[in-house]
Amino acid sequence: MLFNSFEFVIFFPVVAGMYFILPKRIKPVWLLLSSYFFYMCWNVYYLSLILFTTLITFASAILIERVEKKSVKKAVLIGGIGVNLLILFVFKYFDFFLDNLNKLLGLAGHGGVVNPFDLLLPVGISFYTFQAIGYVVDVYRKDTPAERNIINYALFVSFFPQLVAGPIERSKNLLSQIKEIRNKRLFDYESAVSGFVIMLWGLFMKTVIADRAAIVVDRVFTNYYTFGFFELFLGALLFTLQIYADFAGYSSIAIGSARVMGIKLMENFNTPYFATSITDFWNRWHISLSTWFKDYVYIPLGGNRKGKLRKYFNLFVTFIVSGLWHGASWNFVAWGFLHGFYRVVGEITAPFKNRLYDRLIVKRDVFSFNLLKRIVTFLLVVFAWIFFRARSLNLALNYIKRMFLHINPWVLFGDDLYALGLDRREFGILAFALLLLLAVSLLRYKKNMDLGGFILGQNLWFKWLVMILLVIVILVYGEYGINFDSAKFIYFDF
Amino acid sequence: MKNRTGFIKRIVSVAVFTAVLFCAVLYTYNVLRWKDTTGDYLSSLEQLKNTPKNSIDVVFVGSSHVYCDIYPCFLWEKFGIAAFDMSVSGQDKDSSYYQLKNLLKTQRPKVVCVDVFGLTFEKHAVEGNLYRNMLALKTSSDSVRLVNDYFEGDTDTDKGDFYFRWPIVHTRYRELKRYDFAEYIPNRYLRGEGIYFNIGEAYAAPAADDAFAPCELSQKNQKWLERLYDLSQKEGFSLVFTALPFYADYQSQP
Numbered sequence: 175m176l177f178n179s180f181e182f183v184i185f186f187p188v189v190a191g192m193y194f195i196l197p198k199r200i201k202p203v204w205l206l207l208s209s210y211f212f213y214m215c216w217n218v219y220y221l222s223l224i225l226f227t228t229l230i231t232f233a234s235a236i237l238i239e240r241v242e243k244k245s246v247k248k249a250v251l252i253g254g255i256g257v258n259l260l261i262l263f264v265f266k267y268f269d270f271f272l273d274n275l276n277k278l279l280g281l282a283g284h285g286g287v288v289n290p291f292d293l294l295l296p297v298g299i300s301f302y303t304f305q306a307i308g309y310v311v312d313v314y315r316k317d318t319p320a321e322r323n324i325i326n327y328a329l330f331v332s333f334f335p336q337l338v339a340g341p342i343e344r345s346k347n348l349l350s351q352i353k354e355i356r357n358k359r360l361f362d363y364e365s366a367v368s369g370f371v372i373m374l375w376g377l378f379m380k381t382v383i384a385d386r387a388a389i390v391v392d393r394v395f396t397n398y399y400t401f402g403f404f405e406l407f408l409g410a411l412l413f414t415l416q417i418y419a420d421f422a423g424y425s426s427i428a429i430g431s432a433r434v435m436g437i438k439l440m441e442n443f444n445t446p447y448f449a450t451s452i453t454d455f456w457n458r459w460h461i462s463l464s465t466w467f468k469d470y471v472y473i474p475l476g477g478n479r480k481g482k483l484r485k486y487f488n489l490f491v492t493f494i495v496s497g498l499w500h501g502a503s504w505n506f507v508a509w510g511f512l513h514g515f516y517r518v519v520g521e522i523t524a525p526f527k528n529r530l531y532d533r534l535i536v537k538r539d540v541f542s543f544n545l546l547k548r549i550v551t552f553l554l555v556v557f558a559w560i561f562f563r564a565r566s567l568n569l570a571l572n573y574i575k576r577m578f579l580h581i582n583p584w585v586l587f588g589d590d591l592y593a594l595g596l597d598r599r600e601f602g603i604l605a606f607a608l609l610l611l612l613a614v615s616l617l618r619y620k621k622n623m624d625l626g627g628f629i630l631g632q633n634l635w636f637k638w639l640v641m642i643l644l645v646i647v648i649l650v651y652g653e654y655g656i657n658f659d660s661a662k663f664i665y666f667d668f
Numbered sequence: 669m670k671n672r673t674g675f676i677k678r679i680v681s682v683a684v685f686t687a688v689l690f691c692a693v694l695y696t697y698n699v700l701r702w703k704d705t706t707g708d709y710l711s712s713l714e715q716l717k718n719t720p721k722n723s724i725d726v727v728f729v730g731s732s733h734v735y736c737d738i739y740p741c742f743l744w745e746k747f748g749i750a751a752f753d754m755s756v757s758g759q760d761k762d763s764s765y766y767q768l769k770n771l772l773k774t775q776r777p778k779v780v781c782v783d784v785f786g787l788t789f790e791k792h793a794v795e796g797n798l799y800r801n802m803l804a805l806k807t808s809s810d811s812v813r814l815v816n817d818y819f820e821g822d823t824d825t826d827k828g829d830f831y832f833r834w835p836i837v838h839t840r841y842r843e844l845k846r847y848d849f850a851e852y853i854p855n856r857y858l859r860g861e862g863i864y865f866n867i868g869e870a871y872a873a874p875a876a877d878d879a880f881a882p883c884e885l886s887q888k889n890q891k892w893l894e895r896l897y898d899l900s901q902k903e904g905f906s907l908v909f910t911a912l913p914f915y916a917d918y919q920s921q922p
Contacts, residue, residue: 180828634681638685641689649693649696650696650838650841651838651841652838655834655835655836656829656835656836
């Protein structure tokens with residue numbers, strides 16, 4: 175069941191409505207059953223996997239807390255993590271592993287190994303697995319007590335707004351709120367209104383911006399060998415905007431729907447394309463995942479506590495693993511590596527850059543300096559996204575090669591760009607929607623306020639106008655229905 | 669007391685907002701919904717909505733062959749018979765049955781004349797005709813049954829698009845014209861006619877031979893004829909079948 179589907183339009187009000195009506199004791203059970211139903215709409219059989227992950231990590235955490243001996247605690251921790259990573263490996267990485275093994279065997283003159291499995295990737299497995307692993311590690315580190323109520327814990331793992339594509343929640347935030355459901359007051363009007371606005375905004379980002387941009391992106395990336403620099407740059411630029419609108423849109427719907435029910439999920443995006451450096455970008459992009467990798471991969475590897483060289487190594491490993499998390503393919507590894515490279519080079523060159531700025535008397539606390547930093551960061555990110563979108567390393571490299579070897583400025587003076595899938599009117603709609611996105615992002619950046627909070631503070635006529643216009647714009651200009659390929663949210667692939 | 673007043677205020681606010689939202693969405697849907705007013709394709713169902721109740725004596729049911737061949741005013745002028753062409757371009761079997769049922773909700777014709785061109789095809793070749801027919805009726809149990817009957821056995825098509833209509837008609841923002849916002853005035857007095865102001869060369873004599881050779885009726889065709897017959901028995905009208913002439917070249921003859 176997609177968020178941008180009529181099924182969800184029916185599902186969510188029913189679930190939320192019943193949630194408010196039911197007695198407090200029953201609320202978590204109701205949410206849990208609704209979450210399992212939501213997941214089963216994707217694939218009934220894979221519910222068994224989420225149940226297995228839930229039980230293993232639930233039991234592991236309790237055992238870790240009960241056992242006295244540290245070595246046993248560690249063994250249970252490793253066992254609990256290992257089992258879940260093994261499941262992830264089998265469903266997500268086995269094919270990739272086997273393909274590469276067969277290539278190596280082929281090079282060595284041996285026959286390949288036949289794949290004994292034919293498995294579909296369960297939706298959301300990367301997300302809920304990491305969420306569950308994070309919880310077990312938190313218990314081991316004594317950051318959070320082990321949850322004794324299986325219903326609460328199962329709901330933490332499978333809470334439907336964030337089940338299939340995040341945010342990857344922490345037990346301190348989500349689990350503690352779930353435990354308070356029985357003590358919460360019935361209905362918070364302001365949460366419901368702001369949650370509703372955020373959901374509408376997420377749908378707008380997904381259906382009006384992301385799915386519209388995808389039309390050009392798909393055309394350009396599929397036929398890259400027929401285009402020159404400007405079309406290919408446009409394709410990369412629109413993918414940059416598409417993936418943000420798609421993923422941040424999904425996160426908004428997740429956060430908004432949870433907020434309607436009085437549950438506060440963590441923020442996942444904070445105007446990432448306004449970042450002034452790659453470090454800043456990763457503090458703003460997919461925050462739940464980047465903080466997860468920092469807390470559970472980078473810091474355990476030693477972080478920056480073991481010298482510069484080790485720090486750079488740890489950064490590379492963390493980013494490469496992050497790339498691999500996004501997809502079982504070398505282009506994702508390349509994408510992760512590139513971001514690691516950016517980070518490390520940025521750190522190494524920082525002192526030289528500062529000395530250069532001093533020598534050239536460059537003003538650093540002015541708008542123009544920060545604007546340039548933002549533009550450079552943005553272009554670096556756009557370049558890296560080519561690897562992400564290209565779906566194979568070879569294609570990405572060919573795309574980039576073609577981009578820089580076929581400079582064709584004449585396309586800017588004709589109608590060539592309107593032959594990429596969007597005519598003038600559609601480009602106009604996209605441009606207007608992007609301006610709106612920019613305005614909302616500036617609001618977020620300057621006032622540190624999300625759209626829901628901003629709308630809530632306005633007068634009634636404005637609140638109503640914004641909500642009604644958003645509904646109408648989504649219904650009219652959204653990319654759905656006929657001739658629409660039901661492109662699921664990009665991050666569902668993970 | 670203050671809490672109670674605030675609670676009531678909020679309930680009223682939500683209710684009024686919901687009503688305003690509903691009206692806005694309804695107005696938007698009325699603008700976007702499928703309409704045929706001008707152009708080379710036609711649907712007379714908009715005209716039916718403006719036809720006074722129980723004023724039709726004879727109904728001609730069929731595709732463009734009906735509105736091209738039958739001029740209702742001729743019957744009125746010559747014989748005083750109030751006739752109506754209930755014709756939609758590319759009208760398929762299922763659509764003709766349910767559109768006729770819809771007509772019978774407000775009319776009591778003595779004779780219904782059905783063109784049998786629907787026997788010669790199962791599915792629409794022109795996408796616009798598919799929408800024209802499937803989206804012509806107001807949303808009702810009959811419109812849902814029409815979609816179910818037409819797409820029976822089809823597992824590829826998302827029937828939800830046709831039940832809810834928004835997934836299809838929302839794309840019409842690309843082609844909105846004046847008569848999507850204001851009523852097409854001729855709908856008030858035309859009785860299934862289409863007005864064309866084209867000037868062109870006369871058609872050459874069609875190349876088709878005698879088009880029909882005897883053959884067995886398929887199960888679906890048989891079912892369609894039986895349904896129409898049952899409807900005529902139930903509603904008390906005389907049922908006439910006709911094969912109206914149409915322009916066809918050799919390739920398109922059935």
